[in-house]
Amino acid sequence: MRTRAATVIAAVVLGAAAVPGTAASAPVSGRQQDFADAAKAAGVPQDVLLAVSYLESRWDTNRGLPSTSAGYGPMHLADAASVASARPSTGDGRGDDARPFVAAAGTVVATPGLQTLDRAAALTGVDKAVLRGDARANIRGGAALLAAYQRDLGAPGGAGSDPAAWYGAVARYSGADTADAAAQFADEVYDTMREGADRVTDDGQRVTLAARPSVGPQKSWLSRLGLRSTSTSDTECPPGLPCEWIPAPYQDLGNGDYGNHDLSDRPARQRVQYIVIHDTEATYDTTIGLVQDPAYVSWNYTIRSADGHVAQHVKTKDVAWHAGNWYVNATSVGIEHEGFAAEGAWYTEAMYRSSAKLVRYLAGRLGIPLDRNHIIGHDNVPGTVPSGVRGMHWDPGPYWDWDHYLDLMHAPIHTTGTPHTGLVTIDPVYDANRPAFTGCTGAATDPCPDHGSSQLILHTAPSASAPLLLDAGLHPDGSPSTMLLSDHGSRVATGQTYAVADRRGDWTAIWYLGQKGWFYNPPSAPTAKWATGLVAVPKRDTIPVYGRAYPEQAAYPAGVPYQPITPLQYTFPAGQRYAVGNIVQGEYYRAVTFDGSSPGDWTVIRGDTWYAQIQFGHRLMYVNLADVQLLPSPLGAP
Structure with a gap:
């Protein structure tokens, strides 16, 4: 797996002022030592602590911002009470003029999420605000939690204890309520220990976990957690990725209405061409309630944020109503990821890994290429008619890390072009690319927190001060696009390929919605790769x-x-x-x-x-x- 560590270090240490639309971040010293100190103080093997943190956050701080499931810091200490309540998405998931869409009635109530921050505060005596925002304190809190879980199980503890004996505590740290989900999380942690890891964090700290190929977990500790078992016999998931079968209803609601998906026989009847990546805009429990509502829309899979647990709802042979475009629905599989595109600025590593395994499996089984022409976001699905363009959804949003996601699918971005081959594939360094978005919370003009992004901004001229492009679908009044998080009318994202229209100094122009769109692409720190292919x-x-x-x-x-x-x-x-x-x-x-x-x-x-x-x-x-x-x-x- 590539890290592009040198580029990240340069962007963080030198600052991002040289890149329009980004902000600098000063490095914090001693992250590796923070893990060592916390492990020793709590009596947790350092490798266990490092591997758990890697699976939660890849050791990133995310600048003290919550994840999509309200987890904070390198140890993802959960504080669901601090994050706004669920707002389930609405709209026509079917997207077919031939059958009118009937929206579900009633009010959806968000269910509470994980709340591990409270116990971490009690164990360490550290204020919850400090645990949320200070990386060193957060690591101490996570280590204290792991040690407490080990004591609760009556398992052998101590910093020098055998990592193999910590399987039960690691499984409990996931927050999973099912045995297979907890085991999946723990297995990923132990795989990380066996393989090792080395990367530069989002605040410029190099952290290393040396590979321990011989480590073998004692899985018998899992049975002491008393977690429920799940139904997996009807699911379509790869070996080693447990999936729970929670079916979406298919029933006649009367008066010609039915929900919430259609029967088919894919791929025998119709080729599946796309896998569509969504976020739920609701908690996992709320989302599961919605997909079981026969009058609501549907999707094929849901993935939980905290532990990467997968639930399947609609068979891949059948057509779920998820994309708002019937042509895309009929030729795609839809995967929902627990999260809020705006309020949660990052997605967990556990969820990325589960999703990447699932997508790689489905792509191989259904013959779908692993590229951004076929693995698309909901924000890449077009409206079907002019009146519907403005209402199309924009998830999973600018904070979805497409580059890392493709790496996990073993499909990293590789191109063979030169500055003269006429195409360019967007590929910024996620952590160093921090556009000044607005409207994450509060007013549309309120600045969003500083955070990495997979999206680049397009301008009408080769200058960061030039206006943004026009999008007649999103702005029918003819006004230019904005930096509002949901307004993607002048943006490109990692993995997308465009035809080059011009080049001038450190700027590259592409053809976009009938216009020239300029983005900053200096040779010293490129934000895109030259590519080859066909053009229309x-x-x-x-x-x-x-x-x-x-x-x-x-x-x-x-x-x-x-x-x-x-x-x-x-x-x-x-x-x-x-x-x-x-x-x-x-x-x-x-x-x-x-x-x-x-x-x-x-x-x-x-x-x-x-x-x-x-x-x-x-x-x-x-x-x-x-x-x-x-x-x-x-x-x-x-």
Whole structure:
């Protein structure tokens, strides 16, 4: 796994003032010593403490900000009471004009999360505010918790004790309420001890955990935790990743309404092309309650933040209602991750690891390439018609670490281009890239906390003071995009590939929503990689772009209403080019009744129209293949 440590050290030590839109952070000395001191004081083997912290936070401080499950600091001490209550997402998860969306009624009440910070404060005598914000104190609190869990189990303790005997305490530290989830977390901790780790933290501290290949946990301690068992027989998960089966209901609600997903037979009936990454905007327990509501929307999997526990709700052969775009729903699997894109500024390592294992397994099983043309965020899913663009969701948001996530999938970003090959793949150093977002809490103009991000900002000229680009879908009044966290109308994200439009000094321009968008990309600290591939070039002055790849009207059989191919409010002008990510045949999965009784139900309608999937803005979009030429990217590159 790559670390890009030298780049991170330079950005942190020298400060980020040389990079527009970022902020500097002074290093804190002695993080390795902090772990050693805390382990000795609490009587915890140092390797155990380091490995637990790595699985929670990768030893990062996250500047004292809470995780998406209200955990603080390197040891992820949980303080759910300090984070705002759940606000479940709403809207049309189906995204199909052929069947009206019926929203669920009622009020969703958030359930309490973990609250380990209180016991850590009692054990150490340190104020809770200090435990949240001071890394050294946080590590002491986590060590004290581990030691207390070991004593509760009656297991042998002491800094010099055998790490193998700490399996039960490590499993309890996860906060999991099921035996398989606790075991999964503990297994990952012991795998980390066996493999070792070495990285530079987000505040510039090098921390090392030497590999101990021979360490073998004593798993018998797990049984003393008294955790419940779960149903896993119906799940589709890789070996070694326990998954709980919590089915989403499929039932007739009367008056032609049913929920909350559709039956199918994928991939035999229709190829699965995408895996869509979401965050829940609610606690795990609230989310599980929502997916079991027959009148609500659905998704295939939910992953818990604190321990990476996975629950499956809809079989991959069936179609969940999660993306707000029926074409994408019918050709995708949706995975929800517990968290709040704005209020929680970081996602746990345990959740990243579980998700990466699940996605890698599903991609191999379903034949999905492990790249950002196919592993996409909900924020990359386009609206289906112009009126729906503004209401599309923007999760998992700017704080999702795509670079680390791809590394965990064993699919790191590799390109073979040069400054003359005409394409560029976005790839900033997450910790060093800190755009000045607003609106995380409070007013839309309130600054967000300083934090790493996978998104870069685009400007109308090669200057950090130049205005942002226009997005006619998000800002129909013609005003420019903003730095509001949810406003991605002038942003690119890690792994996305764009056609180069121009270069000037340390700045690179790309084609984006019909405009030139400039981002800072100095050779000394590049924020993108030169790439090669295909580009789409229009055959006439202006061509339409679409949010779904539906077949032409003639392809629909008698009795089946035509689903219009509606152009979005954007246009693709002559003289521009956009990176091609996929070539797809126009198709529409007809599913509008509970029992398949409508004409043409549960069938895939395919036509003669083919589409090129292009990276047109922050979201992917489609153009009719007959409207464009596909050319190797070096041809005509600036």
